[in-house]
Amino acid sequence: MENYIWLFATAGGAAILGLALAYGLASQRKLSRAEKERQDDKVEDLYGKR
Template sequence: MNYLWFFAVAGGAALLGIALAFGMIKQDGRRSVFAIAGAFIVAAGALGLGLYVGDAPTAPLRASDREGSQSRLPAAATTEKDLPGK
């Protein structure tokens, strides 16, 4: 499902970019080709970085259980007795 939203957002941005590129080429073709080529290089780098970050491992998730063992972990949620002045 995440990829569906990714392609929806990226597809909209790509269509906008194509429309802008078409308008730039119609106004000043030679000069805008270099700008469009630079934009494609930046877009390819951003796509590669996004895929790298998306595939990076995340911290393990420990679900709650009946004994409440997640509250005894070193990074447990703060309770009132942990607050200063209590």
């Protein structure tokens, strides 16, 4: 019985971590063109043009 509890704890923890990572990746969205341009402008302001 103790082996099953240990198996459930390790497999369950890995499954929960995998589900959390999958949810985080699935819920990300792409930046719109305007947002990407604003981001690029701010990066150039911060680091200067190369």
